[in-house]
Structures are given as C-alpha cells and as structure tokens.
Amino acid sequence: MNVLAQAGKSRILLLPIKDDRVVFEGYLRIKDTPHGPRPYKFLVKKDTERYLPPDDSVRLLRKANGIFVVDGEEALEQRFVELLNAYQLKHRRVSVCQHCLGRRRVKLLGEDSVSYRGTRICYRCAVDEINREAEFRGIGRAGRRHLAGILARRRDLDEVMDLLNLQRIDPDLTRYDIVPASEEVASLSLDEIEIPIELREHLKRRLSKLLPVQAMAVRKGLLEGKSLLVVSATATGKSLIGEIAGIKNLIEGRGKLLFLVPLVALANQKFEQLSAYSELGFRTSIKVGVSRIRLGRGFSLPTDLDADIIVGTYEGIDQVLRSGRNLGKIGTVVIDEVHMLEDPDRGHRLAGMIARLRFVAPRAQFIYLSATVGNPAALSKRLGAELVEYEIRPVPIERHLIFTSPADKLHLIRRLVGSGASVRSSTGYKGQTIIFTNSRKKCFSIAQSIPGAIAYHAGLQYHERKRIEELFAQGKINAVVTTSALAAGVDFPASQVIFETLAMGIEWLTVHEFNQMLGRAGRPGYHDRGLVYILAEPGRRYNGLESEDEVALRLLSSSVEDVSPQYEEEQQLEEVLANTTVARSMDELKELHKITIGMDDLNRSLEKLRERNLVRDISPTRLGRVVAAHFLSPEQADLVIRGINAGKSPTEIAVDLEQFDALFLRAADQISFKIRMPVAQRVFQGSFFDLISSPDLLKLDRRIQEECLRFARDFMRCTCREAPYCGCVERSVSMRILEMRSQGMDPKGILYALSDDYGIYGYEGDLINYLDQIVRYLEAIEAISRVLGKMEVAEEAARSKRGIEGVDGGSDANMLDTLG
Known part of the structure; x- marks a missing residue:
C-alpha cells in the first residue's frame, strides 16, 4: 500500500492507495510545536466519518511502502514535509492526474500524460473527455477511436477539442494519412522505343520520355501487340498507352483504333484529343448515343464507321455490333474505366460488348484501363490480358478527415477553397478544387456561396459544361461543385478534392467510387501534392445503420473492391440475346458466352429466350434482332408486346418503360x-x-x-x-x-x-x-x-x-x- 499526500488550504489529504484505488480518505490537520509541526487532528472518511487519534496518521505513513507528495498549497506542504522529516519518513514528489484524483482514483503521470487547460492529465481521462464531447456531437465508436488516435499522437487535449469545435483546422490534426509518391520505376526516352518515326515526332511535342507506367507497358509487350490490363492511379498517363498502341498499329496497317469510354462527355474530350492525329493522315469520328431532340442548328461531327480512329461510348459501339453492321478491320481496342464492369446498371453491357469485340476482332490488341481494381491479376486473366500494375502515385495525396455540422460546413468549404487558391505549385499552377456533393440543388447552393466557384452537373447542356471546363483549365475558376454521379466524367486538373458528403443520392459511396473520386486530387506536372478533405457529418444517416462519420472511416481504411461481377438473370438474358446476333453456330455462341464476364448457364438462358420467341435454335428471331438492336431487356420487350396487344398508344407504352422523375x-x-x-x-x-x-x-x-x-x-x-x-x-x-x-x-x-x-x-x-x-x-x-x-x-x-x-x-x- 502507498499513501498519496496533497496539501490543501488548511489540511492535508492522505489517500491510502491499493491497486490504484483509494482505500479511504484521510484529512490531517497539523499544529506547530517547539519540536516542529506535529499531527493535531485526523479525520477518516470511508462509509462514515470519524476522528482517530492523531498519532494514527503517523502509523499509517510508517506502514506505507511509499509516500507520494503531490503539488498543493505551498506553505502547508512545506510544514508537512518538515513533519515527515521529523519522523524520518522518506517521500518523493510525484505528479498525478487531477481528474483521477477528483474521482478518488490515483494515476501517476508519466510520458503518456496529456496537456489540458494548462495542466497535465492521464490519457484515460483525456479519452473520457473526448468521448463525452463526441457523444454530444453524435460521433460513433469508430470516430471516437480516430480522435483517440490523434490524442495519442499529439498529447494535447485542447487541440483535439478545438478541432471538434472547428476553432482550429490544423493539418497535422485533420490529416488521416498520406498516400506517398514513391520512387518511380525506370522510364524510357522516346528514342529508345521501337515506334514509327512519324509517331515519335508527333509525341515529342507532348513529352520527351515515357512516364513510368507507360514504360512498364512497353516492357510488358505493348509494342509487340500484347493485350494489357493497365491498373494505375488517375493522371499517371494510362490513356497514352492506348494511343501509342493504336496509332502504331494504324501506321503498320493492322487496323483502326477504337477508343471506348463510359460517358459522352469523356468521348467528346477524347475525340478532340485524338483528332490531333489528322496531321499523320488519320481521320477521327465519334460514335455515341447522339441526341435525337432537335433544338436548332447543331455542331457537325463526323460519325462514320470508315474513320481510322473511332471514339465511342460503350453503348455507341455495341449498337453497331448488335445491329449487324461492320466496323471494318480493327487493330486496337482501348476500353477506358474497365472497372465499370461492376456497375449494377451498365456493367453487363460492357461485359457483353467486350466479349463481342474480342469475337469479331480476334487479332486486335486490347488495352484495358482502370485506376481502381482490387483483384487485377484475376481480372487480367479473365480478360485474356497481361497485367501492368503501377501502384506508385506520381504526386503524394494527403487525406484529411474533419467532423463537422451543417451549420459549419459551408464556412469550412469556403476557407479550404480560399486557402487552396492562394497557393501556387512549383510549376506555377494555381490551386483549384473539385467539391463533390449529392444533389443538383446543392451544387448550385454551394457554388453560389463560394467566390470563384461554379456548379457542374449532368443536368447542364454540353456547351455549358464545355465552357466550364475551359474556364477551369484557364485558372479562371477556383472550384467546381459537382455531383458524385458525374465523378467519372470530371476531368479537371484539381489540386484538392472536398467531399461535402459521402453520399451519392441517398446511398453511401462504395469503396471503388470513393477511391475514383479522391484520385482526382493532384496531377503530375501541375501540382506538388493532392489534398483530399472529407467533411463527415456525425449522426447523418441514409439507408442503413451507418452514420457518415462511420462511413468515412470505413472508406478510408478499406482496400479497393474486387471487380468480379455476377449479373442478374434479365441482364444475362439481354447479353445472350445480343451474342446470338454475332455468333453463327453453337460453338461460336459457346465461345462468346465463355468470354463474357459474369454469366451463368447458357442453355438455361437460351431456353428462356426461346420461350419468349426471341431466339429460334441459336439464332435470334426477327423480334429478337429488334429487341437486341434497341437495347431492350426481354422483360421490357414483354412489356412492349403486352402494351401493343392491350391497345395502348405507343407513347403510353414508352412512358411505361421509363418516366421522367428528375423534378x-x-x-x-x-x-x-x-x-x-x-x-x-x-x-x-x-x-x-x-x-x-x-x-x-x-x-x-x-x-x-x-x-x-x-x-x-x-x-x-x-x-x-x-x-x-x-x-x-x-x-x-x-x-x-x-x-x-x-x-x-x-x-x-x-x-x-x-x-x-x-x-x-x-x-x-x-x-x-x-x-x-x-x-x-x-x-x-x-x-x-x-x-x-x-x-x-x-x-x-x-x-x-x-x-x-x-x-x-x-x-x-x-x-x-x-x-x-
């Protein structure tokens, strides 16, 4: 047993301690005598209060293994030390947690103590203080553990409390981690690689040497015609890998280049970029779902299939295949954002289109590109491609997590955008921000509240989006506020990304979506680092039990998800029907089915299609060809036929297929x-x-x-x-x-x-x-x-x-x- 002593104003607190717990409370008054200070009165509190003989206090002190003196009232403390010396009682001065002492616990302070309001307390009490504040703010267990981790690193409770109150946004406190820029692999100069001289000279206007991932692709057989799955972070130079292969194959007479992307906005951007190869004598066209709504004079774009380079959306090219038209001799197919195979609505169509292209162009070189794939080795094998995996980021990304409230969030975003815009990189580029939110209305309300910001979403027409992209590229916009639904189509060289929310609509982001979006922060050649700020709102919930602070920590700590889709039955039926428009025999259909990702039993699917009069034997019926060419699922085809037979008007049937709900x-x-x-x-x-x-x-x-x-x-x-x-x-x-x-x-x-x-x-x-x-x-x-x-x-x-x-x-x- 030890005894802790602390001098108060008029008496000395004596606390016998066993296993860090107080056995009872003793209060000793001392008096001055000719021989020095001596015990005068000794009050003991346990279940009741009672006075003991004053000398019992000395007996208690003699029995103690150690006497610890804690800082107290200076004059009385000095007299108590004289008393101890008079009785030859050894003691030592210690620091204890005052919060523990107030709870009649004793914790000696060591190197793990925490600064708080000008004093020191133990880590346990500091965590208790954090938990009380976090509970008041609705922060869950994961968030509390995160805050405790900050406390363990900084040892300053005032800083953590200031962070929770948003009084101090210190990067050292908000920083969750740093995704480092690692030492890059050896590169190659353009003169070292075997490409046609005209392509080399064209590329030299853009770069003097290949970026690391491009050099890796060359070493993996890019220039020998090998098909590749390239998995590398955003802005590492993946797209040029496809261009180099495609233009080389064109020059050498192997066939045209197809460059396929998920969104029309991306197709328009890529069309403009690839049109530059006109100086080498190549024509570029675009094949997308062109609008049929006439609004006046439009811009003329080439859409013919005889072009040397065809840029298209997945559905734009697949419609050509499904309708039986000939794409001509294909030398190279580039599939950008191949992780879209996991998309619940469009993934099956991408899987089917890839299989059909592999079937009609078996000698073509396929280049698959993605920033985020959790199982790249398995996916590359499934696609019949060599894997090029480049896990190094060209610039580091700092990921910051801030717990905030609706009332504080807008002010905080304004501060972050302003501080970002005030910084220029070593290459002279101004800091700019992408702000992700979950609704069109919030895009506008946030943009209107931030100087130099503008809303950018899919509800805008093409020319409006195009103008915003140009202004951003010119540095005339500090920030774009966009919806997470448009994340894949945003191509702005931003230095920082702010997640105003972690929701897409009313659903939380997936790990894959989250990583795609944060990867937009920091671009080589533009920025020295990328900054990502997640503004999580504790207690905010949508579907399910998780709150946004819990979602934030789950996303930050999760690995990228595997791309291993399994499509629903109706989706599989649509792809089997589309495959029958290409295959000419059962063997060919089996081969197509085998290379179509996410499919189950072929015979079962064929039987269901026959029952609906969409397939006869293994060939599509007239009805089946129409259904496949118009991207209808068998279920939608049934709805159309029922509507026709019921005497509904065509417009009523079309509305049964889809209603306008964006009101x-x-x-x-x-x-x-x-x-x-x-x-x-x-x-x-x-x-x-x-x-x-x-x-x-x-x-x-x-x-x-x-x-x-x-x-x-x-x-x-x-x-x-x-x-x-x-x-x-x-x-x-x-x-x-x-x-x-x-x-x-x-x-x-x-x-x-x-x-x-x-x-x-x-x-x-x-x-x-x-x-x-x-x-x-x-x-x-x-x-x-x-x-x-x-x-x-x-x-x-x-x-x-x-x-x-x-x-x-x-x-x-x-x-x-x-x-x-």
Whole structure:
C-alpha cells in the first residue's frame, strides 16, 4: 500500500492507495510545536466519518511502502514535509492526474500524460473527455477511436477539442494519412522505343520520355501487340498507352483504333484529343448515343464507321455490333474505366460488348484501363490480358478527415477553397478544387456561396459544361461543385478534392467510387501534392445503420473492391440475346458466352429466350434482332408486346418503360419551415404526396396551396388502391411533358410551364436526355409493331417519334447535345 499526500488550504489529504484505488480518505490537520509541526487532528472518511487519534496518521505513513507528495498549497506542504522529516519518513514528489484524483482514483503521470487547460492529465481521462464531447456531437465508436488516435499522437487535449469545435483546422490534426509518391520505376526516352518515326515526332511535342507506367507497358509487350490490363492511379498517363498502341498499329496497317469510354462527355474530350492525329493522315469520328431532340442548328461531327480512329461510348459501339453492321478491320481496342464492369446498371453491357469485340476482332490488341481494381491479376486473366500494375502515385495525396455540422460546413468549404487558391505549385499552377456533393440543388447552393466557384452537373447542356471546363483549365475558376454521379466524367486538373458528403443520392459511396473520386486530387506536372478533405457529418444517416462519420472511416481504411461481377438473370438474358446476333453456330455462341464476364448457364438462358420467341435454335428471331438492336431487356420487350396487344398508344407504352422523375419542389425548404417537418426536394417522394392530402397544406402561402392543388387535380386522379404510390402520378406527369413537346414546345418552355403551373422545376439537360430516350423507345416500339404485323401502331409510333424529335433543326446525326 502507498499513501498519496496533497496539501490543501488548511489540511492535508492522505489517500491510502491499493491497486490504484483509494482505500479511504484521510484529512490531517497539523499544529506547530517547539519540536516542529506535529499531527493535531485526523479525520477518516470511508462509509462514515470519524476522528482517530492523531498519532494514527503517523502509523499509517510508517506502514506505507511509499509516500507520494503531490503539488498543493505551498506553505502547508512545506510544514508537512518538515513533519515527515521529523519522523524520518522518506517521500518523493510525484505528479498525478487531477481528474483521477477528483474521482478518488490515483494515476501517476508519466510520458503518456496529456496537456489540458494548462495542466497535465492521464490519457484515460483525456479519452473520457473526448468521448463525452463526441457523444454530444453524435460521433460513433469508430470516430471516437480516430480522435483517440490523434490524442495519442499529439498529447494535447485542447487541440483535439478545438478541432471538434472547428476553432482550429490544423493539418497535422485533420490529416488521416498520406498516400506517398514513391520512387518511380525506370522510364524510357522516346528514342529508345521501337515506334514509327512519324509517331515519335508527333509525341515529342507532348513529352520527351515515357512516364513510368507507360514504360512498364512497353516492357510488358505493348509494342509487340500484347493485350494489357493497365491498373494505375488517375493522371499517371494510362490513356497514352492506348494511343501509342493504336496509332502504331494504324501506321503498320493492322487496323483502326477504337477508343471506348463510359460517358459522352469523356468521348467528346477524347475525340478532340485524338483528332490531333489528322496531321499523320488519320481521320477521327465519334460514335455515341447522339441526341435525337432537335433544338436548332447543331455542331457537325463526323460519325462514320470508315474513320481510322473511332471514339465511342460503350453503348455507341455495341449498337453497331448488335445491329449487324461492320466496323471494318480493327487493330486496337482501348476500353477506358474497365472497372465499370461492376456497375449494377451498365456493367453487363460492357461485359457483353467486350466479349463481342474480342469475337469479331480476334487479332486486335486490347488495352484495358482502370485506376481502381482490387483483384487485377484475376481480372487480367479473365480478360485474356497481361497485367501492368503501377501502384506508385506520381504526386503524394494527403487525406484529411474533419467532423463537422451543417451549420459549419459551408464556412469550412469556403476557407479550404480560399486557402487552396492562394497557393501556387512549383510549376506555377494555381490551386483549384473539385467539391463533390449529392444533389443538383446543392451544387448550385454551394457554388453560389463560394467566390470563384461554379456548379457542374449532368443536368447542364454540353456547351455549358464545355465552357466550364475551359474556364477551369484557364485558372479562371477556383472550384467546381459537382455531383458524385458525374465523378467519372470530371476531368479537371484539381489540386484538392472536398467531399461535402459521402453520399451519392441517398446511398453511401462504395469503396471503388470513393477511391475514383479522391484520385482526382493532384496531377503530375501541375501540382506538388493532392489534398483530399472529407467533411463527415456525425449522426447523418441514409439507408442503413451507418452514420457518415462511420462511413468515412470505413472508406478510408478499406482496400479497393474486387471487380468480379455476377449479373442478374434479365441482364444475362439481354447479353445472350445480343451474342446470338454475332455468333453463327453453337460453338461460336459457346465461345462468346465463355468470354463474357459474369454469366451463368447458357442453355438455361437460351431456353428462356426461346420461350419468349426471341431466339429460334441459336439464332435470334426477327423480334429478337429488334429487341437486341434497341437495347431492350426481354422483360421490357414483354412489356412492349403486352402494351401493343392491350391497345395502348405507343407513347403510353414508352412512358411505361421509363418516366421522367428528375423534378423538384421549388418551395420545399419554405414548406418544411412552415409545417415544421422535412419535405423532400424530389416531387415523386412520399412527403409531397402526403402534404397534398394533409391539413398542413392550409398553413402554406396561398400561391403554394394553389400550385399543390393544381398538381393534384391534373395528375392525382387515378383510382388505384395504392394511389398515389401506384406510379400513375409519375406516368401522368411524363405524358403531359410528351404532350407539350408534341405541341412544339422546346424543353426550356416545358420546364417553365411546369414551374409556373405547379411550382416544380427540373434541368434542361435531364429533360433533353429523357425525351431522347423516349424517341429511342418509340423507335423500338415501331420496329416491334412491324414484326407483329401491327402496322397502324407502327405508323402511330413513327408519328409520335417525329413529334417528340421536333420538326425543325439540323441533322439529328450531328447534334452535340448528347446522352450520358
């Protein structure tokens, strides 16, 4: 047993300690005598209070293994030390945690002590303080462990508390980790590699030597025609690998170059870049889902299949294959963003297109590119390609995590964007920021609150996005605020990325999406480092139990996910049907099925397609060819046929296939404030429907009441048992939009009308895309009607299609307002 002693104002606290716990409390008063200070009164507190003989205090001290004196009242402490010396009692001065002492625990302070409010406390008590503050702010267990880790590193509780209160944003505190720029592998000069002289001279205007990943690809057989899967971080130079192979093969007469990307925005950028090879005598064209909606004179772009270089989206090229057209002699196929195989909506089409291209061009060199693949060796084997894996980043990335609140977030973003813009890199480039958020409305609200920022999202038309890209490249914009849904299409040389949220819509980002987005920070040649800031909101939840602070730490600590998809049955049926349009025998179909990733039993799929009259033996029927060429799933084909047989109009059938749901409630915030309940921004969510039938409607301004009632009168009149959650409202609104378009209104006018009549708004780019998709469905309905011998329905579908396309304007094949 030890005894801890601390002098107070008038008495000395004596605490017998056993296993760091206080046995009882003793209070000793001393008096001055001719022989020096001596015990006067000794009060003991345990279950009760009682006075013991004063000499019992000396007996207690003599029994102690050690007497520890803690800093206290100086004068009384000095007299107590004299008393100890008089009784020849050895002692030593120690520091203890005052927080523990207040709880009648004793913890001697050592090197692990923590600074707090001008004193020192033990690490355990400091963590308790953090946990109390974190609980108040809704921070979960993972977040508390993270904060405890910062405390263990810094040993300063004041700093951690300031961080939680956002009073001090110190990079040393917010930094989660650094993804280092490692020593690069040996490179190669252009003069060292065996490429045609005209290609070498062209490339010398852009670079003097290959970047490391490019040199690795050369050593792996790029120039010998080997197919490669190149996995390397964003901005490490992957795209040029495909260009070098493709142009070399073109010059040597092996066939044309196909460069395929997931989004039209990326295809447009790549078309402009590859058009530079015109000086070598090569023609470049673009094959994407070109908009059919005529809005006036468009820009003319070459779209022919005879070009030497064809840039396209996955679906743009696959449509050529599915419809039986000939792409000509193919020498090189570059598939960018091949991790899209994991995409739940489009992955199966990419898998099918890759297989069909491998089948029709067996001698072509395939170059697959990706920044994030968790199982590159397995995927490269599945694709029949050599693996080039370059795990080194050309510039380091610092990843920072800040717990924040909605009230503080905007101010914090403004500070980060401003500090980023004030820094220039060693190469002279100004710091610029990409801010990711999860809704179009937030894009605008954030951008409007930050000097030098602008919103950038898929609802904008092509020329608007193009102008923003140009301004950013010129350094005239400090930040773009974009949705996570557009992350794959953002190609800005940004020095930092800010995650305003970790959600995509109302779903948390996947590890793959997160890594793709943060990889946009820092570009070699532009920046010395990349900065990533995650502004996690503790307690914020969407679907599921995880809060945003927990999601942030999970994403930061997770490895990149494997690309190993398994597609749903309807998706597999669509790809098997598309494969039958290419294969000429059962053996060829089996081979195609074997190299199509994510597929199950071929015979089972064929049997189901035969039951639907889409395949006869192993060949597509007339109906099957139409369904495959128009990218319909068998289930969608069934819906079209049922609609035709039920006497529905082609427009009704098209709307059954897809409704326009990108409409938003203009007064959502005002309504939420008035009724003191959250109302969703999106029109077709339940909270708006509930409001219309609620007494709360009477609390709103008269104009808003009238807009809501007008909406209910025009679109909520069905008699379905599940109304208004039966889908009829969405179909009615979509039919009204198509009716206005057929009457000659342009998309902007349609949106104005919806806003004026019903207080709802949308984005022109979204509406153009929807109208374009309806035109494509009407084309499919027309073709299916002709196969079924329903010529009147076919003619009606053709008329409806022309009405929605618009009767004025330039050639629809040359419009640049394109589908994403």
